[in-house]
Amino acid sequence: MRLAVIGAGAVGRSVVELAGEHGHEVVAVADSSTAVVADGTGGPGADDSAGVDPDAVVARKSERGIVGDDDPDDALAADYDVLVEATPTTLGDAEPGFSHVTTALERDRHAVLANKGPVAERYGDLRAAVADSDGEIRFEATVGGAIPAVSTVEDIEPGHVTAVRGVLNGTANFILTRMAAEGLDYDHVLAEAQDLGVAEADPSFDVDGTDAALKCVILANVLSFGAADDPADAREFTLADADVSGIRDVPGSALRLAAEDGQTVRLIGEATGETVRVAPRLVPENGTLAVSGTQNIVQIETSHAGRLNISGRGAGGPETASAVLGDVGRLE
Amino acid sequence: MSDRRDGAPEAALDAEGATDDAEDADSASPDGGHAAATPSTHTVRLELVDEPGQLLAALHPIADNGGNLLSIYHERGNKTPRGRIPVEVDFEATPERFEEIVDALRSEGVNVMQAGTERYAEEVTLLLFGHLIDTDLSDTLSEIEACESASVADVSLAAPQGTEEVSSARLRLEARAGETDAALAAVRDLAAAKDLRVVEPLTGVEA
Numbered sequence: 001m002r003l004a005v006i007g008a009g010a011v012g013r014s015v016v017e018l019a020g021e022h023g024h025e026v027v028a029v030a031d032s033s034t035a036v037v038a039d040g041t042g043g044p045g046a047d048d049s050a051g052v053d054p055d056a057v058v059a060r061k062s063e064r065g066i067v068g069d070d071d072p073d074d075a076l077a078a079d080y081d082v083l084v085e086a087t088p089t090t091l092g093d094a095e096p097g098f099s100h101v102t103t104a105l106e107r108d109r110h111a112v113l114a115n116k117g118p119v120a121e122r123y124g125d126l127r128a129a130v131a132d133s134d135g136e137i138r139f140e141a142t143v144g145g146a147i148p149a150v151s152t153v154e155d156i157e158p159g160h161v162t163a164v165r166g167v168l169n170g171t172a173n174f175i176l177t178r179m180a181a182e183g184l185d186y187d188h189v190l191a192e193a194q195d196l197g198v199a200e201a202d203p204s205f206d207v208d209g210t211d212a213a214l215k216c217v218i219l220a221n222v223l224s225f226g227a228a229d230d231p232a233d234a235r236e237f238t239l240a241d242a243d244v245s246g247i248r249d250v251p252g253s254a255l256r257l258a259a260e261d262g263q264t265v266r267l268i269g270e271a272t273g274e275t276v277r278v279a280p281r282l283v284p285e286n287g288t289l290a291v292s293g294t295q296n297i298v299q300i301e302t303s304h305a306g307r308l309n310i311s312g313r314g315a316g317g318p319e320t321a322s323a324v325l326g327d328v329g330r331l332e
Numbered sequence: 333m334s335d336r337r338d339g340a341p342e343a344a345l346d347a348e349g350a351t352d353d354a355e356d357a358d359s360a361s362p363d364g365g366h367a368a369a370t371p372s373t374h375t376v377r378l379e380l381v382d383e384p385g386q387l388l389a390a391l392h393p394i395a396d397n398g399g400n401l402l403s404i405y406h407e408r409g410n411k412t413p414r415g416r417i418p419v420e421v422d423f424e425a426t427p428e429r430f431e432e433i434v435d436a437l438r439s440e441g442v443n444v445m446q447a448g449t450e451r452y453a454e455e456v457t458l459l460l461f462g463h464l465i466d467t468d469l470s471d472t473l474s475e476i477e478a479c480e481s482a483s484v485a486d487v488s489l490a491a492p493q494g495t496e497e498v499s500s501a502r503l504r505l506e507a508r509a510g511e512t513d514a515a516l517a518a519v520r521d522l523a524a525a526k527d528l529r530v531v532e533p534l535t536g537v538e539a
Contacts, residue, residue, distance in 0.1 A: 165534075245529070249461075249498075249529065250461070250529075250531070251461050251498050251499075251500050252492075253461070253490035253491070253492050253498075253499060253500040254459045254461045254490075254500035254531060256490060256500075257459060257488055257490050257500050257501070257502035258459060258502065258531075260488065260502070261457055261502060263457065263533075265459070265531055268534060279531075279532070280531045281531060281532055281533065281534050282457060282458060282459060282531055282532065282533040282534070283533075283534055289534070
């Protein structure tokens with residue numbers, strides 16, 4: 001498959017680097033202001049491949065902050081099979097990611113999203129665009145990084161999945177784990193997480209539960225649309241439908257009281273075809289859901305197949321890129 | 333322990349006339365020829381206010397509804413978190429009569445904490461945090477108690493920075509069968525009104 005990768009952050013760059021290993025070819029890469037589009041020759045010294053040179057793209061991005069000398073619109077217009085939308089998540093109208101995806105669909109090309117915005121905030125619009133296109137969309141990378149949450153739900157069939165819950169934000173989980181283990185307060189552990197690069201300078205998206213809520217909203221959309229006979233009857237979810245509370249004000253004393261009772265606190269997201277809820281919850285200290293550090297876990301409740309648990313790395317460039325490239329493989 | 337269970341309280345009860353009712357219960361047993369269900373032994377755990385006459389008042393609904401009293405364990409020295417006295421009563425009754433007895437106890441205002449092998453109280457543990465002390469913790473607990481579905485079985489409080497700062501409490505609630513969700517909803521509402529935060533358990537999930 002020929003890929004156009006839009007977005008050159010950690011995930012976009014990893015997709016560029018790993019595409020070859022998965023048997024795909026990157027023909028265009030864009031960040032917010034620059035792009036590189038393969039000219040079909042592969043450049044001097046290249047083999048028959050018509051793709052861009054991944055190492056050169058990554059080097060230019062890290063050294064000069066650009067991916068190439070072309071215009072981002074050129075990348076959107078390039079001759080690709082699959083557009084990989086890996087720009088930062090935006091809320092509300094989910095732009096520019098939403099337009100990147102619909103541009104691909106209008107050209108009857110596929111789109112694979114690592115950007116949560118369009119699938120969480122405009123799922124109905126996306127489904128309508130897919131209905132008018134020969135292209136498909138996939139978005140495994142938007143939920144739980146390397147964890148195959150969406151495809152597992154699809155394999156079981158959304159109509160046979162009663163709920164999906166889990167720990168879907170590594171930053172919040174790291175903070176809660178450290179607070180419980182070290183008896184430290186939130187501010188202290190947050191500073192440590194920022195030093196380690198586990199939390200961003202502005203951690204709101206993670207610690208207020210927004211990121212986990214977006215993932216649950218996406219799962220709720222998958223369940224709702226997947227179970228409906230007619231997509232017109234499916235309930236569409238957006239972030240506004242989620243009941244969200246974060247971990248910012250959880251005191252260390254609460255974690256100590258939980259530990260005295262053999263329990264701990266985790267930021268748990270739950271999605272059904274009807275509700276989305278994210279909140280700190282009490283779970284058994286040694287239970288399945290009490291994953292530690294930046295680990296994530298997805299627990300799928302099924303009608304006939306019992307409960308499935310999948311844990312793993314919920315973030316990271318190569319991890320998320322693996323989910324993206326898995327989606328690309330499913331589109332072949 | 334077993335000495336007390338089978339000892340004086342039962343004799344005292346006999347003196348109060350419960351034996352007559354116990355005989356009634358016998359007449360409802362298969363001796364009558366048409367009753368299919370055989371009586372079996374049941375244990376109910378009651379909570380009584382520490383006032384004269386309360387024990388007798390609690391035993392009448394059992395005897396009056398055909399329960400054959402076997403023993404009473406009156407834990408005078410032991411109080412429940414809300415200052416009541418737990419009493420354990422064993423009696424024989426048919427399954428049908430057993431239900432009637434529990435209903436009768438409840439309608440008399442006797443708090444039935446546990447009945448038979450089924451625990452009427454579903455246990456649920458949750459955390460509350462915020463300005464627990466400033467917002468009157470004891471009032472918070474009383475309001476939870478006032479909710480039909482639940483009673484507070486146990487409270488642990490941690491206020492490491494003194495009473496004026498944010499503190500945390502771990503509450504163990506006993507809810508009636510099937511009413512855990514209602515109890516949690518009541519706690520949520522109460523917490524919202526007092527600007528407290530609740531960390532609920534994942535109910536129905538054996539993690």
